[in-house]
Amino acid sequence: MDWKLDDGRPIWPQLSQQLARRIIAGEYPPGSRLPSVRELAAEAGVNPNTMQRALAQLEQEGLARADRTAGRLVTQDTAALEAARLREAQAVIRSYFEAMSALGYDRERAVELLKEEFQ
Amino acid sequence: MDWKLDDGRPIWPQLSQQLARRIIAGEYPPGSRLPSVRELAAEAGVNPNTMQRALAQLEQEGLARADRTAGRLVTQDTAALEAARLREAQAVIRSYFEAMSALGYDRERAVELLKEEFQ
Amino acid sequence: MDWKLDDGRPIWPQLSQQLARRIIAGEYPPGSRLPSVRELAAEAGVNPNTMQRALAQLEQEGLARADRTAGRLVTQDTAALEAARLREAQAVIRSYFEAMSALGYDRERAVELLKEEFQ
Amino acid sequence: MDWKLDDGRPIWPQLSQQLARRIIAGEYPPGSRLPSVRELAAEAGVNPNTMQRALAQLEQEGLARADRTAGRLVTQDTAALEAARLREAQAVIRSYFEAMSALGYDRERAVELLKEEFQ
DNA sequence: GTGGTCTAGACCACC
DNA sequence: GTGGTCTAGACCACA
Numbered sequence: 182m183d184w185k186l187d188d189g190r191p192i193w194p195q196l197s198q199q200l201a202r203r204i205i206a207g208e209y210p211p212g213s214r215l216p217s218v219r220e221l222a223a224e225a226g227v228n229p230n231t232m233q234r235a236l237a238q239l240e241q242e243g244l245a246r247a248d249r250t251a252g253r254l255v256t257q258d259t260a261a262l263e264a265a266r267l268r269e270a271q272a273v274i275r276s277y278f279e280a281m282s283a284l285g286y287d288r289e290r291a292v293e294l295l296k297e298e299f300q
Numbered sequence: 301m302d303w304k305l306d307d308g309r310p311i312w313p314q315l316s317q318q319l320a321r322r323i324i325a326g327e328y329p330p331g332s333r334l335p336s337v338r339e340l341a342a343e344a345g346v347n348p349n350t351m352q353r354a355l356a357q358l359e360q361e362g363l364a365r366a367d368r369t370a371g372r373l374v375t376q377d378t379a380a381l382e383a384a385r386l387r388e389a390q391a392v393i394r395s396y397f398e399a400m401s402a403l404g405y406d407r408e409r410a411v412e413l414l415k416e417e418f419q
Numbered sequence: 420m421d422w423k424l425d426d427g428r429p430i431w432p433q434l435s436q437q438l439a440r441r442i443i444a445g446e447y448p449p450g451s452r453l454p455s456v457r458e459l460a461a462e463a464g465v466n467p468n469t470m471q472r473a474l475a476q477l478e479q480e481g482l483a484r485a486d487r488t489a490g491r492l493v494t495q496d497t498a499a500l501e502a503a504r505l506r507e508a509q510a511v512i513r514s515y516f517e518a519m520s521a522l523g524y525d526r527e528r529a530v531e532l533l534k535e536e537f538q
Numbered sequence: 539m540d541w542k543l544d545d546g547r548p549i550w551p552q553l554s555q556q557l558a559r560r561i562i563a564g565e566y567p568p569g570s571r572l573p574s575v576r577e578l579a580a581e582a583g584v585n586p587n588t589m590q591r592a593l594a595q596l597e598q599e600g601l602a603r604a605d606r607t608a609g610r611l612v613t614q615d616t617a618a619l620e621a622a623r624l625r626e627a628q629a630v631i632r633s634y635f636e637a638m639s640a641l642g643y644d645r646e647r648a649v650e651l652l653k654e655e656f657q
Numbered sequence: 658g659t660g661g662t663c664t665a666g667a668c669c670a671c672c
Numbered sequence: 673g674t675g676g677t678c679t680a681g682a683c684c685a686c687a
Contacts, residue, residue: 193662227664
């Protein structure tokens with residue numbers, strides 16, 4: 182498990198986003214128990230407080246919920262999972278348009294090129 | 301000017317790619333003189349030898365050519381520039397499909413979502 | 420059993436009010452023996468004199484009566500209990516209107532909102 | 539300006555709620571500048587970090603927004619203000635029902651008593 | 658100066 | 673052990 186950090190944004194949203202993607206990808210399946218705050222923090226090499234914040238964000242997005250004693254469980258709410266998947270997809274799409282724009286392609290051309298590549 | 305490095309690949313192709321994107325974006329205009337190897341190396345914080353390899357790659361792609369006295373000049377060959385732009389665009393497209401695949405969307409769905417977002 | 424103290428008023432009416440609410444709630448049933456002044460004072464962390472005043476107030480309200488030998492007994496006078504219940508209820512109602520007023524709702528609107536929430 | 543703290547809940551939601559009520563009550567009018575994090579923290583006698591958290595919550599509720607350099611401004615979005623007012627009102631209503639329940643009145647009777655007191 | 662982030666470390670409730 | 677809160681203090685970007 183590796184953590185890609187530091188793209189200029191604060192660390193905690195990056196951590197939160199990566200956790201979200203892992204959950205969406207099924208790496209942490211619905212209903213499963215997430216590693217503890219301290220474990221995740223040690224793994225990512227950040228302060229437990231920072232990881233705590235990332236997990237709070239995850240919770241607020243409805244992707245996980247804390248059981249004071251049992252650790253943190255991934256939600257089984259498929260609607261919440263689907264919403265998160267869409268949210269992440271839109272982030273990917275946005276960065277796609279940005280990258281293509283840097284290469285001199287407007288949004289319309291960016292869509293066309295993708296369609297060509299697909300066929 | 302900042303350099304984003306280390307995504308797992310060797311450093312010199314990354315340098316080469318970023319230089320290519322700057323040329324494509326017009327940051328280094330056709331016919332203009334590139335900074336010296338030493339300058340670029342210092343700026344990127346890498347060994348001049350590494351930067352040399354990156355520039356050689358650039359030359360090999362037809363984006364620049366060495367001039368014994370004037371240093372290294374950006375090509376004025378618009379066809380070569382266009383080819384490079386397309387090459388980079390395809391790399392962007394590939395990583396788009398990969399990112400969407402990680403979120404559970406196949407290529408068809410990935411294209412559809414992009415089109416929706418575009419409209 | 421915990422004691423919520425210090426809302427600005429003197430301590431003894433607060434103690435008295437909480438004892439009254441316990442009696443009304445049936446926590447100290449009619450006819451039962453109240454804990455001794457010393458016990459109650461120790462539990463609440465106040466001076467026995469202060470608790471004494473609270474209990475005197477309780478007696479004055481007809482909720483308890485001192486028995487030379489048996490300590491202090493909760494009244495069995497249901498009318499007195501009912502009167503006390505109503506008195507406390509009116510205090511709750513008053514603070515409800517005050518809180519809603521602070522939020523910008525007049526008494527009429529405060530009643531309406533409560534009815535809506537009830538349904 | 540006084541701060542009522544410690545009802546068992548964490549401090550930061552209490553701070554956040556009191557700030558919200560002040561905004562709703564017009565004590566901090568729409569568009570006005572809130573005191574700085576450090577000022578508010580000193581005033582409330584808490585760590586700036588804790589107050590920061592309370593303010594972040596306020597922001598997330600749409601009641602304020604941060605201007606990195608200009609401080610924090612109360613929203614002018616009347617819809618957000620109205621939503622917050624309703625949220626707070628429901629909290630007041632809930633605690634009303636709880637208090638009446640402790641006195642032995644069910645929700646229906648609690649509504650009736652309020653209506654009687656109103657007339 | 659402002660808001661915001663991050664770390665370090667202590668402490669609590671829960672079971 | 674778990675999640676969560678709070679403090680203390682450093683640091684950054686912005687203007």
